[in-house]
Structures are given as structure tokens and as C-alpha cells.
Amino acid sequence: MAVLVTGAGSGIGRAIAERFVRDGHEVIGVDVSxxxxxxxxxxxxxxxxxxxxIRDERAVIELFAELDRSGRAVSVLINNAGIGTAATIVATTVEQWQSMFDVNCLGMFLMCRAALARMLPAGAGVIVNVSSVAGLVGLRERAAYCASKSAVIGLTRAIAVDHASDGIRCxxxxxxxxxxxxVDRILSDKPDKEQARRDMERRQLTGRMGTAQEVAAGxxxxASPEASYMNGSVLIMDGGMTAV
Ligand SMILES: NC(=O)c1ccc[n+]([C@@H]2O[C@H](COP(=O)([O-])OP(=O)(O)OC[C@H]3O[C@@H](n4cnc5c(N)ncnc54)[C@H](O)[C@@H]3O)[C@@H](O)[C@H]2O)c1
Structure with a gap:
């Protein structure tokens, strides 16, 4: 029984991996880095x-084949890997749009498909997909990112609908x-980084950004049996940002 975390090499994914290790689970960390x-x-x-x-279909198939060979059964899949670009739709290139959908959506689809192929015969499995408030509301200068994170929520609900009766929660x-x-990368090209950071903090009612550890707790x-009655849901954890 293992927990697989994508994007485990940084930020939220790292905190999720640390959290599951601390809680005593076998963790498989996956990342391009x-x-x-x-x-x-x-x-x-x-x-x-x-x-x-995770954008590479063959690489994902080989990843799961290797886990099969080594006897690691993924019972919990955390699809966390994601990328973003700060741009309005007018300023977004086709390459930016494509690469965001490749990682945030195609990669997530490939990981879910491979994991479900093992979870379904087992009659159990849990998937947690990392979306964003950008999947729920429009954020300024995040056109492609908002679209891709809305797609994550759509995929999540579709998996729940198709496979609730198979013992899967998504x-x-x-x-x-x-x-x-x-966040540091987004701020890096701003002329006044301190002001830009304060502006990002002020978007939350709490007046601060969340920590990766807080998201890992969610x-x-x-992923836990405590959430056994949650399926196809979106847990909003945003310091009140979308309450306004
Ligand atoms: N930081 C935020 O404010 C925030 C808010 C809401 C949602 N999110 C989401 O949380 C997730 C993690 O974000 P983060 O802030 O920790 O970012 P991060 O950039 O610190 O970490 C992302 C990780 O994903 C990995 N990754 C990227 N492309 C990959 C690929 N093709 N295959 C495998 N791994 C790949 C990167 O190497 C990196 O380790 C993302 O899905 C992001 O959209 C972040």
C-alpha cells in the first residue's frame, strides 16, 4: 500500500511527501527534476x-510497470505536479497554453488512467487532484492556468461519477x-518584488499566503478514511480568498 505523489521535488509536493512519510506510509515521489x-x-x-x-505516455506506462515489478501497489495517488504562466489570454502563446495543458491535464489523465488500471481490480483506491482557486474563479493574468485548473475539477468529478461504485474516491x-x-518565480520578473508579494498576500482574507504544510494537511x-464520505468534491483551502 503506497502513496504516489507527483511533483514531489518542490513546494507543495515536497510537503505532501514529507507528511505521508511522517504519518508512516510508504511514499513514491515522482518528479521531472x-x-x-x-x-x-x-x-x-x-x-x-x-x-x-508525467506528460510522456510511455514514461508513465513504464513508471507503473516498474512499480508492478517491484511489488509497489499504489493505493493513493496524489496528482500535484503543475505549472503556470502569468498572462492574459491576449498575451498567451499557443506554446504556453499547450505546455500548461500538457502538465496540468494530460499528465494528470495519464497518471489517473495508469493508477486506476491497478486500483479497479483491487476494488479500492483514492485519488487527490491538486487544482487551485484558479479552477473556481477567474484570476487576473492567469487565463490558461485558470482553464487548465477548471479542467482538473471536471476530470475529478468525472472519475468520481464513473468509479464510485468500484470503491474509488476522487x-x-x-x-x-x-x-x-x-511564487518566487512569479515575483522574480516584477520591478517591485516586495510590493508584488504584499499584493499577493492581500488576496487572502488572512492577509498571508498559505504554507505548503497546510495544503499537505488538507x-x-x-486521502484518509476520515474523508470516506467525500467523493467528487473540491476542498477549498484559500485563507478566505474566494469568500469575497
Ligand atoms: N503555489 C501556489 O500558490 C499554488 C496555489 C494553488 C495551486 N497550486 C498547485 O499546486 C501544485 C504544486 O505547486 P507548487 O507551488 O508546489 O509548485 P513548484 O513549482 O514548487 O513545484 C512543482 C513541481 O512539479 C514538478 N513538475 C513540473 N512539471 C512536471 C512534469 N512534467 N512531470 C513531473 N513533475 C513535474 C516540478 O519539477 C516541481 O518539482 C501545482 O499543481 C500548482 O498548480 C499552487
Missing amino acids: AAGLAGTAAAAGSMHTVECD NAIAPGTVDTPW VAFL
């Missing part, structure tokens, strides 16, 4: 890591702004 995975493994202690680009989490290397809850 070997250096990121090494950092997470060092921080988490004991965990299996696999370098894999839920999404929608974090607000979370202080990770991702994911751990959705």
Missing part, C-alpha cells in the same frame, strides 16, 4: 523516488496562494 527529488528524499527520510515526466483540493518556489485528510 532529479535534484528536486533528492532534496525531498533528504528532507523526508525514507522514500522511493522516480524521475518521470477529490480535488483548491489552494489559494501558497508560499512555494512557484491532502492527507482527503
Whole structure:
């Protein structure tokens, strides 16, 4: 019984991997970045890591084949890997649109398909998909990102509808702004980084960004038997950002 976390090499994914290791689970960390995975493994202690680009169908098939060979059965899949670009639709290139959908949606589809092929015969399994408040409301200069994160919620509900009767639960989490290397990248090209950071903090009613550990706690809850009556749901964890 293992928990597979994508995007485990940084930010929220790293915190999720650390959380599940701490809770005593066997964790498989997947990321396109070997250096990121090494950092997470060092921080988490004991965990299996696999370098894999989730956009690559063959790589995902091989990832699960290798897990089968090594006797690792994925009972919990956390689809966390994601990328974003800050742009209005007018400023978005086809390449940016495509790459966001490749990671945030195609990669998630490939991971769900491969995991479900093993969960269905087992008659049990839990999937948690990391969406965003951007999947629920429009955020400024996040056109492609909002579209891709809405698609994550649609996929989540479709899996729940198709496979609830097979013993599968599939839920999404929608974090607000979370202080990770991702935010640092968005701020890096702003002329006044401190002001831009304060503006991002003010979007939350709490006046601060969330921590990766807070999101990991929400994911751990959705994956646990405590959330046994949640299926096809979206857990909003945004410091009140979408309450306004
Ligand atoms: N940080 C935020 O404010 C925030 C808010 C809401 C939702 N999210 C979502 O949370 C998730 C994690 O975000 P984060 O802030 O930790 O970002 P991050 O950039 O710190 O980490 C993302 C990780 O995903 C990995 N990754 C990217 N493309 C990949 C691919 N093709 N295959 C495998 N791994 C890949 C990266 O190498 C990286 O380790 C994303 O899905 C993001 O959309 C983030």
C-alpha cells in the first residue's frame, strides 16, 4: 500500500511527501527534476523516488510497470505536479497554453488512467487532484492556468461519477496562494518584488499566503478514511480568498 505523489521535488509536493512519510506510509515521489527529488528524499527520510515526466505516455506506462515489478501497489495517488504562466489570454502563446495543458491535464489523465488500471481490480483506491482557486474563479493574468485548473475539477468529478461504485474516491483540493518556489518565480520578473508579494498576500482574507504544510494537511485528510464520505468534491483551502 503506497502513496504516489507527483511533483514531489518542490513546494507543495515536497510537503505532501514529507507528511505521508511522517504519518508512516510508504511514499513514491515522482518528479521531472532529479535534484528536486533528492532534496525531498533528504528532507523526508525514507522514500522511493522516480524521475518521470508525467506528460510522456510511455514514461508513465513504464513508471507503473516498474512499480508492478517491484511489488509497489499504489493505493493513493496524489496528482500535484503543475505549472503556470502569468498572462492574459491576449498575451498567451499557443506554446504556453499547450505546455500548461500538457502538465496540468494530460499528465494528470495519464497518471489517473495508469493508477486506476491497478486500483479497479483491487476494488479500492483514492485519488487527490491538486487544482487551485484558479479552477473556481477567474484570476487576473492567469487565463490558461485558470482553464487548465477548471479542467482538473471536471476530470475529478468525472472519475468520481464513473468509479464510485468500484470503491474509488476522487477529490480535488483548491489552494489559494501558497508560499512555494512557484511564487518566487512569479515575483522574480516584477520591478517591485516586495510590493508584488504584499499584493499577493492581500488576496487572502488572512492577509498571508498559505504554507505548503497546510495544503499537505488538507491532502492527507482527503486521502484518509476520515474523508470516506467525500467523493467528487473540491476542498477549498484559500485563507478566505474566494469568500469575497
Ligand atoms: N503555489 C501556489 O500558490 C499554488 C496555489 C494553488 C495551486 N497550486 C498547485 O499546486 C501544485 C504544486 O505547486 P507548487 O507551488 O508546489 O509548485 P513548484 O513549482 O514548487 O513545484 C512543482 C513541481 O512539479 C514538478 N513538475 C513540473 N512539471 C512536471 C512534469 N512534467 N512531470 C513531473 N513533475 C513535474 C516540478 O519539477 C516541481 O518539482 C501545482 O499543481 C500548482 O498548480 C499552487
